[in-house]
Amino acid sequence: MTDATLSPGKAVAAVKRPTGASIGPRWSNALFVAPYMVFYVVLLVYPLFKGIWMSMLESDMFDDTSKFAGLANYYRLFNDKIFIGTVWNTVLFVLMTVPVFVAIGLLLALALNRSDRTSATLRAIFFGTSVLSVTIVTIIWKMMYMPGNGAIASLMRLLGLEPIAFITTASLALPAVAITTIWWIIGLPMMLFLAALQQIPGELYEAAALDNASRWRSFWSITLPSIRRTMLVVVIYEIVAQFQLFGQAQLLTQGGPNNASRPIVLFIYEQGFRSWNLGYAAAASEILFLIMAVAALAQFFASRKRVEE
Amino acid sequence: MAASEHIVGRGIGNKLILFSVILVAIMWMLPIAWTLLLSFKPNSELMISTASAFHPPYTIKNYTDIFQSSGVFRWLWNSAVVSIGVTVGILVLSSLAGYGFARAEFKGRDIIFVLVLLGLAVPEQAVIIARHQMFSDLKMHNTYPAIILPGLSSAFGVFLMTQYFKAIPKDIDEAAMLDNASRFKIFWKVLLPLTIPAQATLGIFSFLGAWNDYLWPLISATKPEMFTITVGMASTQTNFAQSEGLGFLMAQAIFAGLPVFIVYLFFQKYIVRAVAGAAIN
Numbered sequence: 158m159t160d161a162t163l164s165p166g167k168a169v170a171a172v173k174r175p176t177g178a179s180i181g182p183r184w185s186n187a188l189f190v191a192p193y194m195v196f197y198v199v200l201l202v203y204p205l206f207k208g209i210w211m212s213m214l215e216s217d218m219f220d221d222t223s224k225f226a227g228l229a230n231y232y233r234l235f236n237d238k239i240f241i242g243t244v245w246n247t248v249l250f251v252l253m254t255v256p257v258f259v260a261i262g263l264l265l266a267l268a269l270n271r272s273d274r275t276s277a278t279l280r281a282i283f284f285g286t287s288v289l290s291v292t293i294v295t296i297i298w299k300m301m302y303m304p305g306n307g308a309i310a311s312l313m314r315l316l317g318l319e320p321i322a323f324i325t326t327a328s329l330a331l332p333a334v335a336i337t338t339i340w341w342i343i344g345l346p347m348m349l350f351l352a353a354l355q356q357i358p359g360e361l362y363e364a365a366a367l368d369n370a371s372r373w374r375s376f377w378s379i380t381l382p383s384i385r386r387t388m389l390v391v392v393i394y395e396i397v398a399q400f401q402l403f404g405q406a407q408l409l410t411q412g413g414p415n416n417a418s419r420p421i422v423l424f425i426y427e428q429g430f431r432s433w434n435l436g437y438a439a440a441a442s443e444i445l446f447l448i449m450a451v452a453a454l455a456q457f458f459a460s461r462k463r464v465e466e
Numbered sequence: 467m468a469a470s471e472h473i474v475g476r477g478i479g480n481k482l483i484l485f486s487v488i489l490v491a492i493m494w495m496l497p498i499a500w501t502l503l504l505s506f507k508p509n510s511e512l513m514i515s516t517a518s519a520f521h522p523p524y525t526i527k528n529y530t531d532i533f534q535s536s537g538v539f540r541w542l543w544n545s546a547v548v549s550i551g552v553t554v555g556i557l558v559l560s561s562l563a564g565y566g567f568a569r570a571e572f573k574g575r576d577i578i579f580v581l582v583l584l585g586l587a588v589p590e591q592a593v594i595i596a597r598h599q600m601f602s603d604l605k606m607h608n609t610y611p612a613i614i615l616p617g618l619s620s621a622f623g624v625f626l627m628t629q630y631f632k633a634i635p636k637d638i639d640e641a642a643m644l645d646n647a648s649r650f651k652i653f654w655k656v657l658l659p660l661t662i663p664a665q666a667t668l669g670i671f672s673f674l675g676a677w678n679d680y681l682w683p684l685i686s687a688t689k690p691e692m693f694t695i696t697v698g699m700a701s702t703q704t705n706f707a708q709s710e711g712l713g714f715l716m717a718q719a720i721f722a723g724l725p726v727f728i729v730y731l732f733f734q735k736y737i738v739r740a741v742a743g744a745a746i747n
Contacts, residue, residue, distance in 0.1 A: 182571040186649065189566030190578065193559040193624055200619035201585050204596035211596055268487045275484065281734060282491045286498075288730045288737075289723055290678040292699035296719040297497045299703065300504060300712075306516040308500050340494065348741040372479070401589060404680045408700055422591055422681070429595050430685055439595045446592035453587065 212439035223436065230440035240441060242416050243424040244448070246331060250402055250420060253335040255395045261339070262346025262391065267380070269347070270354045280351070284344030291341075291404035298337040298409060330410045330418035337405055346391045353387035354380070396452050400445065421445045501716050505529070509711030516712070528717035538718060540691055541698035542725065544610075545677055548694055551614040552676035553669050556623045560668060561661065564627025565653045569639065579628070585621040590681065598685055608692045613683050617676055623668050630664040631657065667740035670733050677726055695722050 215226035234240045265283055269276045286294070301308045302323045310320035323333040357380065365375040403422040406412055412419030412427075421441065429438030504516060506524040532538050566572075567579045597616055598607075606612040634657060642652045683694045693701065699722050702715060730737065 182573055182575075184572055186566065186570030186572040187575075189570050189649075189653070190563045190575075193563035193582075194578070196559065196615070196619045197582060197585060197621070200597065200616050201588060201593060201621075204593035204600060205588055207596035207599070208593055211599070265487065268483050275488075279487055279491050280738075282494060284738070285727075285730060286494070288674055288678075288726045290696040290699070290726070291680050292696050292703065293719045293723045296699065296703050296715060297501045300501055300516075300716070301497055303516075306512075306712075308497070308516070311517055340497065345741065348738060352741065397589070401591060404700075408703060425591060425595070426681070426685075430598070435595055435599065442591045442595055446589060449589055450587065 208439050209443060211436055212443050214436040216434065216436050226436070230437050231444070233437065234440055234444065239416055239419070240421075240424055243419050243421045244444075246416075246418060247400055247402060247420045250331055250335060251396055251399045253332060254338055254399050255392060257335075257339050258343065258346045258395045259388065259391055261343055263350050263384075263388075265343070265347045266350030266354055267376075270351055280347070283347055286340060287342045287344040289341070292408060294337060294341045295405060295408035298333075298340075302333055302409070324410050325414055327414050327417040330414060334402070334405050334409055334418055337409060338399070338402070341405075346395065349387055349391050349394075350384065353384040357383045393453055397449050400449050400452070501719055504713055505716035505720050507713045509713045512712040525713075528713045529721065531714055532717060532721055537690065537698060537702075538695070538721065541693050541695040542722070544613075544687075544692060545694040545696065545725075547610055548613050548683070549673050549676040551610065552617040553672040555614065555618045556620070556672045557665055557669055559618060560623030560627040561658060561665070562653075563624045564629075564631050564661075565657060567624070567628040568631030569653075569657075570649055582621050582624055585619075586625065594682065594685065597682075601686060607686050608689045612686045613692075613694070614676075616682055617672075617679070623672065626668055627661065627664060630661055634660055663739075666733075666736050670729070670736050671740055674726060674729065674737075695725075698722075 212230055213225060213227055214223040215229060216223040269280050269283075299307075302310075304310055304320065304322040304325060309323070313320045321329065323329045361379045361383075362375060365379060370378070401422055402420040403426065406418050406420050407423050407426070410418040412423050422445065425438045425441045425445065428434045428441060500519075503519045504512065505528055506526065507519055508523065508525050508527065511518045511523075563582075567575065567582075601607050601612045638660075639652050639656060642656045647655070677694075678696055679694070680696050680700070683697045684700065687693050687697055690698070690701070699718065702718060
């Protein structure tokens with residue numbers, strides 16, 4: 158980079174030949190992006206391709222070598238009942254959580270889209286849980302779900318009901334993880350919807366009020382169309398985020414009982430770092446990547462189509 | 467009049483809605499209140515029944531026990547080092563790159579920027595096995611750099627800062643260019659001070675993200691003395707209740723949650739603005 162020192166002769170120099178920054182391309186300008194690009198290439202691009210390569214290797218655990226195996230790991234995965242189960246569990250989890258994030262997030266945003274103190278406090282409460290780490294969230298919810306001593310079990314006993322063992326019942330383990338997740342991060346969709354609601358011009362509602370339009374009608378004809386883009390952002394973001402379910406399941410249910418709540422990432426983690434089947438785990442992670450990319454693309458095209466219509 | 471009745475009706479409706487949201491908010495806080503309550507109970511009583519939480523005796527022994535067992539403090543320290551490292555790294559790299567992509571032209575810049583944006587679509591899980599292998603080959607696991615460096619490759623900050631630099635009127639740096647200042651000087655003295663609001667939001671997000679990060683530190687830090695608080699709290703709950711007892715675990719959870727909670731209380735305005743800004747972009 159040419160460094161122009163601010164000297165008394167600056168004005169003269171400027172007239173003669175500018176040594177400072179000039180408009181137009183220069184190779185030295187690339188130095189601004191170079192430091193980041195080093196990290197980008199070494200820690201993102203390289204491992205991405207290395208991961209694809211690793212997914213085609215079969216490692217031999219006995220002599221710590223590996224040989225090229227083509228798509229053998231992928232073939233094995235598609236015949237692995239546990240893996241297929243984790244894909245199914247993850248899809249189910251996405252289906253359980255994403256609609257709730259949209260519905261409750263929007264309801265809370267609609268109710269709290271005001272500037273008084275009470276609303277601000279309530280917003281802070283709903284958003285506040287999302288700053289907690291997953292490990293604290295699961296400690297808190299273990300205390301809720303514990304079969305003998307947990308808060309929910311105690312409450313049910315108090316009401317004369319037979320306590321439900323959420324975490325140890327196959328059909329309830331994944332919903333329990335879903336409830337915990339919703340409690341944890343409902344604040345984000347709420348905030349995104351609030352930001353969108355605040356972008357809607359007030360005149361639209363004033364006009365509707367003059368027409369004596371009901372709350373319901375102005376919601377359908379003004380609010381909903383105005384926040385369509387945000388709705389899409391929330392849906393895509395949450396699909397991608399919830400596909401990555403890991404900590405809650407690992408810590409609350411350990412994927413059990415009988416794999417009923419084991420998500421894909423937990424499978425990857427266990428294969429990769431517990432059983433050290435690195436190639437197999439890498440193949441599973443590529444499939445996760447592919448599913449997430451397809452989900453995002455599908456949403457993208459669906460939204461484009463709707464806009465074009 | 468019909469119109470005013472309509473408005474009165476709305477007033478009552480609004481009150482009802484607010485009332486029900488308050489009820490939901492109380493429900494939302496119950497799990498934390500319950501945890502807080504249990505953290506003040508002697509472990510021996512909780513062994514028999516957690517219902518004892520509603521009546522005395524209460525104790526602060528669980529909290530004083532945290533100060534005796536050094537683990538939590540070591541983990542908090544590790545989390546602080548890692549989170550500050552990630553935050554500073556992201557701010558420096560993203561500011562430089564953001565300015566570069568927004569203002570400093572060079573050959574191939576636009577293509578490189580598109581490639582960086584594609585990086586936003588790559589989930590951590592798609593690279594984590596290979597990353598683990600890389601750090602393993604370099605024998606770097608269980609060190610601060612191993613926990614910090616992967617976080618610096620995230621494209622999010624670069625994207626955010628590029629958008630922010632682009633929104634600054636060009637006249638400002640063009641005036642500086644006429645003064646014959648170097649590119650770096652313009653960046654450092656003229657434009658960077660204008661990006662402080664963006665730095666604040668990106669900084670808070672990076673800090674909270676790094677503090678709460680779980681998967682990578684779990685994989686990279688396998689020695690207890692290198693655990694971050696997030697990984698440490700995971701390790702204590704997997705063998706929970708057997709050793710130290712419920713009340714102690716609850717006290718640890720509350721104690722470990724305090725730092726982020728304080729950050730949240732202080733920077734709430736920035737956090738909300740950051741989320742809102744992300745939604746509009």
